[in-house]
Amino acid sequence: MTEHQRSSVSRRSLLAGVGAGLALATAGCTGDEGASITPVPLDGERACDECGMIIEDHPGPVGQIHFEDNEPEGGRPGQFCSSTCTYTYRFDAEAEGRTTLATFLTDYSTVDYEVFTEGSDTMFSSHVKSEAFERLPNLTVVARSEVIGAMGPGLIPFSEKDDLESFVEEYGGESMPAEDVERSTLEAL
Numbered sequence: 001m002t003e004h005q006r007s008s009v010s011r012r013s014l015l016a017g018v019g020a021g022l023a024l025a026t027a028g029c030t031g032d033e034g035a036s037i038t039p040v041p042l043d044g045e046r047a048c049d050e051c052g053m054i055i056e057d058h059p060g061p062v063g064q065i066h067f068e069d070n071e072p073e074g075g076r077p078g079q080f081c082s083s084t085c086t087y088t089y090r091f092d093a094e095a096e097g098r099t100t101l102a103t104f105l106t107d108y109s110t111v112d113y114e115v116f117t118e119g120s121d122t123m124f125s126s127h128v129k130s131e132a133f134e135r136l137p138n139l140t141v142v143a144r145s146e147v148i149g150a151m152g153p154g155l156i157p158f159s160e161k162d163d164l165e166s167f168v169e170e171y172g173g174e175s176m177p178a179e180d181v182e183r184s185t186l187e188a189l
Helices: 003-030 083-095 161-171 183-187
Strands: 063-067 078-080 100-106 115-118 121-124 133-135 140-143 147-149 156-158 174-177
Touching: 063 083, 078 083, 083 100, 083 183, 140 161, 156 161, 161 174
Parallel strands: 121 147
Antiparallel strands: 063 078, 063 100, 100 133, 115 121, 140 156, 140 174
């Protein structure tokens, strides 16, 4: 191999290595900052950041939102007693310019939930342990079902299609991807 060929090979190797390094660095900078975020438990005397109710004392799905700035929640995720409070808080925070990194709701496909009635209201048990949560993009919610949550009519989330279909068959309602929920969806509940 001549000195010119060795130099070309070395430059190619160097340029390939630099190119790969830049690609990885760029991916890290532009990737999903929230991908490594995991849910936290919402047990104990934690109050809902939207309405002030103690989260584990009320029925139905609960939620949490992790923001880029961690404020005004004081370095912890926003915590909520219902899917309705979760979405309402998120819409308000985003309207104020805050950046959401990850939103989690109770996943009724992964928990052993209880169904109970109070008067004429049908409710699901609440689940506040970290393993009960799933990211919003992986969930489908049911709106306008017979099941209510802590704040009355709510959105009941599922990650599995079969569980969702069984729920709708038994309790009615309309399903939609959890990421498609808008303020008007909440107003229509």
